[in-house]
Amino acid sequence: MKLYYMPGACSLASHIVLEWIGKPYETHKLSRDELKGAEFLKVNPLGAVPALADGDWTVTQNAAILEYLAEHAPELKLLGDGSPRSRAEVRRWLGFINSDIHKTFSMIFGASRFVGDEGAQKELAASASALLTKLFAQLDGQLAGKAYLTGDAPSIADAYLYVVLRWAHGKEVNLSGLDNLAAFFKRMEADKGVQAALKAEGL
Numbered sequence: 207m208k209l210y211y212m213p214g215a216c217s218l219a220s221h222i223v224l225e226w227i228g229k230p231y232e233t234h235k236l237s238r239d240e241l242k243g244a245e246f247l248k249v250n251p252l253g254a255v256p257a258l259a260d261g262d263w264t265v266t267q268n269a270a271i272l273e274y275l276a277e278h279a280p281e282l283k284l285l286g287d288g289s290p291r292s293r294a295e296v297r298r299w300l301g302f303i304n305s306d307i308h309k310t311f312s313m314i315f316g317a318s319r320f321v322g323d324e325g326a327q328k329e330l331a332a333s334a335s336a337l338l339t340k341l342f343a344q345l346d347g348q349l350a351g352k353a354y355l356t357g358d359a360p361s362i363a364d365a366y367l368y369v370v371l372r373w374a375h376g377k378e379v380n381l382s383g384l385d386n387l388a389a390f391f392k393r394m395e396a397d398k399g400v401q402a403a404l405k406a407e408g409l
Contacts, residue, residue, distance in 0.1 A: 207231040210249060210257040212241065213407040214372065216308060217256030219365040220271045221407065225399035226360070227279035233406065269304050272362040284362045292356070299348065299355045299363040307341050307370050310334050314377055339380045342371075342387060349386035353393060360397075368394040 209224060211217035211233060224231045240246055242253045250257045250266045257264055258271045265271055276284035286292030313320060313334035318327055345367065348355055354364045371391050374381055381387060394400050 208234060208259040210234045210236060210246065210255050210259075211407070212236050212238065212255050214369075214409055215255050216268050216366070216369055218372075218403060218407060218409075219268060219362070219369045220256045220258065220275065221403040222365040222368070222397075222400050223272055223275045223284065223362055225402045226282060226284065226365075227275055229278055235407075268366065269300055272300065272366065276362050283359060286356065286361065295356045296361045296363050299345075299361075300366060302341075302344075303363060303366045303370055307338065310338050310341065311370065311373055311377075335377065335379050338374065342374065342379070342381055342384055346384040346386045349390055354390070360394075364390075364394065365400075368400065 207224070207229065209217065209220055209231060211221055213235065221233070236246060236255060241255065246257075247253055249259070249264060252266065254266070256268055256271055257266045258274065260274075265274055273285060276282070280288075284296075286294075286296045311334070314331045320327075320330060345355070352358070354360045355367065356363070368391065371381075371387065373379075
């Protein structure tokens with residue numbers, strides 16, 4: 207398998223899960239300019255990471271890639287314990303992070319795509335940051351009494367949560383008082399797979 211990634215982007219979640227499952231893989235690092243280059247657009251016409259090539263087949267969209275990787279190591283139960291309820295719980299939080307939190311970050315990272323005026327861009331980013339605080343508070347509540355989002359073992363949703371928490375720290379989103387999230391972040395930072403992916407991406 208071959209992962210196309212940009213350091214620190216959401217593709218880091220897929221990178222972490224590749225480390226967790228322990229299957230052979232290689233990586234292709236892309237710069238922001240290369241994302242929209244003709245060569246990569248043949249891989250993903252949207253010009254976005256991650257993309258995962260497996261033989262002559264390529265899959266895009268982070269959530270789909272994470273599930274695909276989890277299916278390669280069912281013994282790790284990265285997509286739940288196999289029961290419909292457990293799998294739905296992992297997908298629930300994966301969807302929340304992908305559709306709500308990641309989408310809201312786009313208003314901070316790319317405010318200029320939504321509004322042209324610089325003052326309006328700052329206002330939009332500030333509003334998005336405030337919303338993110340509320341969204342992260344829901345995740346903090348979910349982590350109460352648990353090491354990970356759905357229990358005592360990590361899932362693919364936890365890899366994604368770790369990445370967006372890195373973004374939150376970088377953009378100074380207010381996470382004060384969210385002690386469960388803080389403990390989770392430290393736990394993930396100590397994970398060998400996380401450390402390996404960070405080192406590989408130069409983070």
